[in-house]
Amino acid sequence: MSVPALHGRTALVTGGARGLGQGMAQALARAGASVVVADVLDEEAAETARVLAKEGVTAGSVHLDVTDEAGWEAAVAATVEQLGGLDVLVNNAGVEVTALVTEIDPADLRRMLDVNVVGTALGMKHGLRAMRPGGAAGTGGSIVNVSSVAATIAFPGIAGYSATKSAVDRMTRIAAAEAGKLGYGVRVNCVYPGLVPTAMGMKLAVDCAGIGLFDSPQAAVEAVVAQTPSGRLGEVADMADAVVFLASDAARFVNGTGLAVDGGMGS
Incomplete structure (x- = not known):
């Protein structure tokens, strides 16, 4: 029986400077992975990496605006260079703007679409390219996207956010199907965190x-x-432990699905 262990694995976590992303980076490191923390918050990302390094983990940080394709290319290349490969990608970066449907601001909606949907799509694009045979890493791996319980419930005030997180769910499943059909050796799953x-x-x-x-x-x-x-x-550790599970060999036959980590809220 396998247990969630990631010794010898390398991971890139977006939005990893604080909040859920920071907890996910810490949990991956404690499971044995080397980690690069990616964020637009350069100082906070570097500090998170320094804390991990003090715990004896190989860790680094990189600037990444997930909406920028050139930024993704640079972040993946830096991860492979710093850590010697890329086995785990966690697409965690996201934004939420609350609004009644009657008051939705198109600029806010476009911002959520750009970060939550385009950012996740670009992450999968460049993660898969690096992990697949012939890629910069080339040994397969696992991609974990962060959706939300908002994708599974109708909670007032978050119509735009719910739409973007529903899109993350659908993209996850299609990416998994493509990766499997094309022999990439990469599992793609998502988590639905509760509040x-x-x-x-x-x-x-x-x-x-x-x-x-x-x-x-x-x-x-x-x-x-x-x-x-x-x-x-929910607690940060609840979400982080779920990501470690999906990234590990304990989830080796879990693919193209969403794991609800919401205490049953979306059931």
Whole structure:
């Protein structure tokens, strides 16, 4: 029986400077992987890499705006150069802008589409190119995309965000089918995180109250908990451990699917 272990593996995590991405980078490192932290927040990404290095992990950081294709090419090349390969890609970078459907700002919607959808698509494009036979790494691997429970439920205030995270789910499954048919040796899956009290998660609660959907941010949080059979919000470690599982050989026959890590909220 396999256990989630990543000794000798190399990983690139987008949006890895803080929040869920930082937790995912830490969990991958603690499972034995060497990690490159990619983010637009250069100082925070470098600090996360320094903390990992102090724990005896080979770690580095790279600037990456996931909407920029040249940036992706450079980030993947830097990862292969720094770590000697690329076995795991976590497409975690994302943005959320809360709005009633009647108040959607096209610029905000385009921003979410650009980061959450285009950014994930470019990540899969360049991750698959590097991992497939003949690529810069060329030994196969695992791609884990971060979708959201928002892709599986109808929660008010997040129509645009839900749309983008639903797109991540569909792209994940198609990429897995293509990679399998073409013999890339790369599994592609996604996770559906529930609400986690990170800065981004709590901003959602504040914004939902701000547009009149709930009496207060606490009421918004309580509404999420009330819909969650596990009776609590998620924790960063809940999401990070799921990513480690999907990246590892313990999930060797898990492919083209989405793993709900939402306490049952989307059931």
